Amino acid sequence: MYFVNYSYYVYKNQQKKGQTQFTNVKSNVLSTLLLFLGKMNYSVLGFFIPFLSMWVAVLIKNRMCRSILIFSLLLLVGCKEDSTSKKVEEEPREVQVVDSSKIEIVTRRTFKSFKGMADSTFVRLADYNDGFAYDLRYATDNNFLKAQVYDCAECYTRVKTVKALIAANTDFRKRGVKIKFFDCYRPNSVQYKMWKIVPNPQYVANPVKGSIHNKGGAVDITLVTLDGDELDMGTDFDFFGKRAYHDNLDLPQEILDNRKLLKETMEKHGFWSIRTEWWHYNLASASNDQIANFKWNCN
Ligand SMILES: [Zn+2]
Numbered sequence: 001m002y003f004v005n006y007s008y009y010v011y012k013n014q015q016k017k018g019q020t021q022f023t024n025v026k027s028n029v030l031s032t033l034l035l036f037l038g039k040m041n042y043s044v045l046g047f048f049i050p051f052l053s054m055w056v057a058v059l060i061k062n063r064m065c066r067s068i069l070i071f072s073l074l075l076l077v078g079c080k081e082d083s084t085s086k087k088v089e090e091e092p093r094e095v096q097v098v099d100s101s102k103i104e105i106v107t108r109r110t111f112k113s114f115k116g117m118a119d120s121t122f123v124r125l126a127d128y129n130d131g132f133a134y135d136l137r138y139a140t141d142n143n144f145l146k147a148q149v150y151d152c153a154e155c156y157t158r159v160k161t162v163k164a165l166i167a168a169n170t171d172f173r174k175r176g177v178k179i180k181f182f183d184c185y186r187p188n189s190v191q192y193k194m195w196k197i198v199p200n201p202q203y204v205a206n207p208v209k210g211s212i213h214n215k216g217g218a219v220d221i222t223l224v225t226l227d228g229d230e231l232d233m234g235t236d237f238d239f240f241g242k243r244a245y246h247d248n249l250d251l252p253q254e255i256l257d258n259r260k261l262l263k264e265t266m267e268k269h270g271f272w273s274i275r276t277e278w279w280h281y282n283l284a285s286a287s288n289d290q291i292a293n294f295k296w297n298c299n
Contacts, residue, residue: 119160122185122216122294126155129166131173133180133224137237138190144203144238149193152298155184158216161283165219168269172223175261180230182220182237182279186213188293203240210291217286220279223262231258237279245276 112127125132132155137143139153157165169179191207191214198204205211212218220238223231234255235244242248246263249256259278266273271281 114159114163117159119158119163120216120289121159122156122292122296123159123162124154124156124296125162125165125181125184128162129169131166131169131178133178133228135180135182136184137182138186138194144240145194145197147197149190149197152296154296154298155181156216156294156296157185157219158286158289160285161185161217161219164269164271164283168265168271171265171268172261173226177223177225177231177261179221180224180228182222183213184219185216185292185294186211187295188214188291189295212282212286214291214293215286215289216292216294217283217289219281220277221262221281222279223258233258233262233278235278240276244278246273246278247275 109130111129112123114128117123134153134155136150136153136155138145139148139150141148165179172178188207188210191205191210194204195207205213207214213220222233222237225231232252232255234251235241243251246259262278263273266281270284272284274280274282
């Protein structure tokens with residue numbers, strides 16, 4: 001570009017000195033052309049260069065000026081080539097195709113710590129361990145009350161109960177099974193709701209006296225395989241009848257074995273059972289705790 005402008009400068013000087021041999025019309029046309037060349041995009045310029053070269057060579061009779069112009073035009077062709085090759089470099093040369101099925105997504109959950117927490121604090125079990133299964137029946141109407149008494153399905157209980165449950169579940173998982181919860185801590189206000197629906201101490205604990213569920217020390221559970229299939233315990237949860245009794249031995253051996261595994265492992269970790277409900281376990285150390293009415297947030 002410098003040479004194009006220089007050519008124009010030489011031409012103008014010649015014009016001032018009266019040395020130019022161009023006619024006025026020819027001079028104006030040439031000066032316009034030179035300015036136009038200076039502003040043109042190189043790629044567009046490259047297209048016109050052969051025509052322009054021929055035309056300019058015919059017009060210019062001054063040898064020196066002609067040589068400079070031809071040299072400038074040749075240089076412009078070189079610039080154009082450089083510009084083209086630069087564009088090629090900018091284009092992506094290689095596209096890497098990754099098979100998405102081979103990407104391993106590693107998710108690592110972080111759990112809360114018990115550090116500095118009192119054993120009596122109410123916590124959400126799922127915040128401390130994800131090795132359990134849940135079917136919290138009182139958050140649905142699939143229960144003997146035929147009514148939903150919890151606003152949402154959450155398993156809260158006291159820290160000491162959570163610790164004992166995690167320890168028991170660690171043992172269960174070594175045997176290829178895990179705990180599934182039907183119910184955990186139950187606020188005293190929910191006990192009142194249940195009592196209102198079924199005011200019969202044979203099925204529902206009197207809320208004034210409360211149950212160990214209200215103290216955060218009881219859980220209703222069964223066992224499922226690690227894939228989530230329930231082990232046969234002989235009856236559904238909250239089946240009130242002799243078939244659900246621990247001392248009913250008139251049952252298939254598989255059911256007795258499943259109940260035995262549940263009972264012996266839970267007892268090993270500080271829980272005791274009640275005779276009439278195979279699913280109910282109390283943490284022994286929670287018996288003297290206060291009835292609570294802590295309510296969890298459903299949002
Ligand atoms: Zn229970």
